[in-house]
Amino acid sequence: MSNIVILTGAGISAESGIETFRAETGLWAQHRVEDVATPEGFACNPELVVDFYNARRAAAAAAAPNAAHKALARLEAEHKGKVLVVTQNVDDLHERGGSCNLVHMHGALNSALCATCEHRWTAPMEMRAGDACPSCNAAAARPDIVWFGEMPYQMDLIFEAIGEADIFAAIGTSGNVYPAAGFVAEAARAGAHTLEINLEPSAVGAQFDKALLGPATKTVPAWVESILRAGA
Known part of the structure; x- marks a missing residue:
């Protein structure tokens, strides 16, 4: 689990x-x-x-939530372990897609x-x-x-969750904005398996253990399905 x-x-x-x-x-x-x-x-x-x-x-x-948002909500609902979504986005598509355990680190x-x-x-x-x-x-x-020069929200909670994570995945991020771009290094130090899901490798793509490249509406549901099937 x-x-x-x-x-x-x-x-x-x-x-x-x-x-x-x-x-x-x-x-x-x-x-x-x-x-x-x-x-x-x-x-x-x-x-x-x-x-x-x-x-x-x-x-x-x-706008309406897409298949990737809905897949993450499915993962939260059906996975036996903890699932936390930390988003850099300020839209509410995760919530409307069904996610509940969610942190808007850049506001809303x-x-x-x-x-x-x-x-x-x-x-x-x-x-x-x-x-x-x-x-x-x-x-x-x-x-x-949260504007440039301001501190993102709930950083203590985020780092605590990353420290306890077995899997860390970054979806659709550029890897150019810190502190979020540093999360993969934190997760790796904590022993998590790290995965990037993106159209192309991000600025920190080389730091991930694995990459799934392609549109989020295709790659994210497939990844969620693999996690749930494995019961990991």
Whole structure:
């Protein structure tokens, strides 16, 4: 009975129509990181940042979970050991696909955060710069997103789970963003079998024990099926 930790990135949601960041026509080709994904960018032009995430929230709401999301939910439901999905994605496709044991390490589009008191609440479909916090009434609402230069959420929980994992899999990740890109090294040190599932090897692909290359909607369900059949 194995414990499984799965890291997911933009590649798992791409087949649902969610734009990735690093593709030639992706989000970073359309926007400067400094303008829309840093605390400094928000301080300089909060309207631009809020509008950027409003558009992403609408796109995520219009998308549907795909076979890869649903396969991971099946793994969680049917596997006898522990399954934790750690996602770098800010969409809610894992939840809508059926996953429950889930960490959004980079935040979530459907959540708003008060920069003054750190209260969180469900974000409206269209946030406005200067929205008031429903708890302290400060005009300090911001998207509940971990921007560059900020600490990802629940890192203690994530590292504890990786330390107890028998299998670590990364799905659809670029391997360019730390600390997530360092998870495979942590898992290997803890003795886990490591697997990368991706369209092509990531920047840290050589560190994995094995790779499955191809579309996530094909490779992930096949991998889940193999795990469940083996009863590992």
